[in-house]
Structures are given as structure tokens and as C-alpha cells.
Amino acid sequence: MxxxxxxxxxxxxxxxxxxxxxxxxxxxxxxxxxxxxxxxxxxxxxxxxxxxxxxxxxxxxxxxxxxxxxxxxxxxxxxxxxxxxxxxxxxxxxxxxxxxxxxxxxxxxxxxxxxxxxxxxxxxxxxxxxxxxxxxxxxxxxxxxxxxxxxxxxxxxxxxxxxxxRGMNNVVDIVDRLNDLADELACPKDAPARIQRSQAAVTARRNLLSAQLHSAEKRCTELRQPRIAAKLRTTLFIVTDMLRLESRMIEAGPSWPWEETRDDIASLFDFGLCDVIRADLAETHDPALLAEVLATLEAYRDALLALEA
Missing domain, CATH: 3.30.450.20 (PAS domain)
Structure with missing residues (x-):
């Protein structure tokens, strides 16, 4: 194709x-x-x-x-x-x-x-x-x-x-690169106050996404779809692994290198995690579940990109 x-x-x-x-x-x-x-x-x-x-x-x-x-x-x-x-x-x-x-x-x-x-x-x-x-x-x-x-x-x-x-290869490459970049940044002096203001919205969206993925994984296990369940566990692991990256982005706030990474973050979701979720959940034949998880995934992406403001 x-x-x-x-x-x-x-x-x-x-x-x-x-x-x-x-x-x-x-x-x-x-x-x-x-x-x-x-x-x-x-x-x-x-x-x-x-x-x-x-x-x-x-x-x-x-x-x-x-x-x-x-x-x-x-x-x-x-x-x-x-x-x-x-x-x-x-x-x-x-x-x-x-x-x-x-x-x-x-x-x-x-x-x-x-x-x-x-x-x-x-x-x-x-x-x-x-x-x-x-x-x-x-x-x-x-x-x-x-x-x-x-x-x-x-x-x-x-x-x-x-x-x-596209897909999981893209996700792993971008998360690894952004984590390496985050490790090179110094934490701003006003980070604690900024974290308190910004963390609630981002964390809530990530927690909701994790809960939905965990629920979908459990459902696939109950429906005896172990292959799909295993894929969802991998995706859930990637989302959990983003916690360190998310924390450093919140700490950096406007000082995060947005010009260099804005496209990477958008691609991570739109040409990575969304591709993975569509492939995983399509096999469950549950369009409502797929739409729900994609909407939450997009909300999490928007919350991360909003940290630039």
C-alpha cells in the first residue's frame, strides 16, 4: 500500500x-x-x-x-x-x-x-x-x-x-530521544510553583488514559484474546514510561526546547500511539471503546502541548 x-x-x-x-x-x-x-x-x-x-x-x-x-x-x-x-x-x-x-x-x-x-x-x-x-x-x-x-x-x-x-517504532524512538534531551536540562528555580499549577491537568489525563488501557487489557484477557492483551500491556508500559518525560516537561515549562521538540510530541501521538491503539483495539470490534481511548489520548497530547503557553 x-x-x-x-x-x-x-x-x-x-x-x-x-x-x-x-x-x-x-x-x-x-x-x-x-x-x-x-x-x-x-x-x-x-x-x-x-x-x-x-x-x-x-x-x-x-x-x-x-x-x-x-x-x-x-x-x-x-x-x-x-x-x-x-x-x-x-x-x-x-x-x-x-x-x-x-x-x-x-x-x-x-x-x-x-x-x-x-x-x-x-x-x-x-x-x-x-x-x-x-x-x-x-x-x-x-x-x-x-x-x-x-x-x-x-x-x-x-x-x-x-x-x-509509524506505530510503536516511532513511539520508542521519540520517547527515548526526548528523555535523553530532558536529562540534559537543568530544573528552573521556580519549578516547584510551576509544577503545582501545571501537574494536575496533565496527570489527570494520563491517569485516565492508563485506566482505560488497563480496563481494555483486562477485557481482552477475559474474552480470551491474549495477543491483543499483550499488545495493550506494552502500550500501557510506554504510557507509564512517559511519566519521567512528563515531569521534566512540567518542570521546564516555557524553557523546554519547544521549537526543537513540538513536532516530535505531535508525531509521538498522531503517528505513533494513535496508530498503535487503532491496531490493538480494532481487533476487539468495539468502536465505542476505540473512540473513547483515542479521545483520551488526544486530550493527554493537548495537555502536554499546552505546557508551552
Whole structure:
């Protein structure tokens, strides 16, 4: 399953981190496509772990990964810089990628993909991906082609790819990263007063969410659905594990690095926990329970984001 969306306008709410990446790309090329040199490493630091830069040497199948972030190296099990389509042994994955790259190269426009497939390692993956075209950057030996009009700045020789995963993988990655970030922050001097004012609303929503998940897990156990019950226990563990992160966010209040993490928090819920809950509770065939838990989950998300005010 793959769905492509033109980002301008995009008919859906895309992954928050990829929407922000698109805005950065757009700001660098107001009247034409930006080039790779316009997007320096410091500007891309927020997305670096999940980015790769791909250079095309000819046809859409003749490409080379110039660099990729550590999250993608971890997912694919090895560094792939210097390699191309030959690393994809699964026909379905290879065809999907060629289709995605081909659309962007042909139209010279960015595209957003929501794709579920089994990768070349036999692992099921649900990805959100943004492919951004970059204009050609001729080398010295290409100057004659420029003079002949064969390279006009609109040709696409590279693409910048932002790739994130949906579901539990996304949840674990974001919670780990935000916890690491929280550990680096110093507690403000006025934290006790701020905690007292802010903690009640956030804690109440998390406690309600935990109670609902526990109730759903118990119900699945009673209905002899152990597999679903086990999944719900894992989700409940993740929600409980967010207590430390939640406490540090409340302590920091407005001094929390919101600009750096706002998209992560939104993605944690909308492209992580909500995906997990839908998958887990859909098998109970109880739409009322699913709607109730999702509503509480969204209220907990909103309470965390409100700490920025």
C-alpha cells in the first residue's frame, strides 16, 4: 500500500516533522528549486537522523546514496552510502522506491508518501516519507552544457529524503530521544510553583488514559484474546514510561526546547500511539471503546502541548 500526496496543497495532515522539513525546503527556493548547498547540515540538524541525500547519475534506477542518518542506517542494518538500488532485494520495495523517485524527478515537485510494505529484510514497515527535489549543481566540466542550455537549474539530479516510521517504532524512538534531551536540562528555580499549577491537568489525563488501557487489557484477557492483551500491556508500559518525560516537561515549562521538540510530541501521538491503539483495539470490534481511548489520548497530547503557553 502506498499513497502519494502533492504537498502544495496536501489533502491530509502529514507527519509533523516532515511538514516542517518541507517548509524549510520551500524557504530556500522561493522562485526555483533549492540546491543541496542551500541546505547546510546545521539547518538540517533537527531531521538529520532520518534523512538521506540521493544523487541520480542517469535514469531513475541509476542512483547513489551520498549520505544517510544513523536512524536509517540502523533500520537497514548497515551504512548504505555509496550504494544504490542493488541493496533492495525485495521486488515490492524496489518497485515502490522507483515509483516514488520517478514521480518526483518527472514532476520536479516534492511528494509525500504513506507506505506499508515488507522490506528486503522480511520486516513489515509502515513509513511516512517526504522526497524533496534539489536542482542540479554542475561541476566545472559541465560549464559547456550550461552555455548550451542543457543544464538550466531546473533539472533534478539529487533528492533529499526524510523518512519516519509509524506505530510503536516511532513511539520508542521519540520517547527515548526526548528523555535523553530532558536529562540534559537543568530544573528552573521556580519549578516547584510551576509544577503545582501545571501537574494536575496533565496527570489527570494520563491517569485516565492508563485506566482505560488497563480496563481494555483486562477485557481482552477475559474474552480470551491474549495477543491483543499483550499488545495493550506494552502500550500501557510506554504510557507509564512517559511519566519521567512528563515531569521534566512540567518542570521546564516555557524553557523546554519547544521549537526543537513540538513536532516530535505531535508525531509521538498522531503517528505513533494513535496508530498503535487503532491496531490493538480494532481487533476487539468495539468502536465505542476505540473512540473513547483515542479521545483520551488526544486530550493527554493537548495537555502536554499546552505546557508551552
Amino acid at each position: 502506498t499513497t502519494a500526496y502533492d504537498f502544495d496543497p496536501c489533502p491530509i495532515d502529514p507527519e509533523p516533522r516532515l511538514r516542517s522539513l518541507y517548509r524549510l525546503w520551500r524557504s530556500k527556493g522561493v522562485t526555483s528549486l533549492p540546491a543541496a548547498r542551500d541546505l547546510d547540515r546545521s539547518a538540517l540538524a533537527r531531521w538529520r537522523d532520518n534523512l538521506m541525500l540521493v544523487r541520480f547519475k542517469g535514469t531513475v534506477t541509476d542512483y547513489e546514496i551520498e549520505w544517510e542518518g544513523p536512524r536509517l542506517q540502523q533500520y537497514y542494518g548497515m551504512p548504505r552510502a555509496g550504494h544504490g538500488v542493488e541493496t533492495l532485494t525485495a521486488t515490492r520495495e524496489r518497485d515502490l522506491l522507483i515509483e516514488q523517485y520517478g514521480a518526483v524527478l518527472t514532476n520536479r515537485r516534492p511528494a509525500y508518501f504513506d507506505t506499508a510494505f515488507t522490506n528486503s529484510n522480511g520486516v513489515f514497515a509502515h513509513q511516512t516519507k517526504l522526497i524533496l527535489p534539489l536542482s542540479a549543481e554542475p561541476q566545472l566540466h559541465d560549464r559547456r552544457q550550461i552555455d548550451r542550455g542543457q543544464i538550466d537549474g531546473r533539472q533534478v539530479h539529487r533528492v533529499l529524503v526524510g523518512l519516519y516510521f
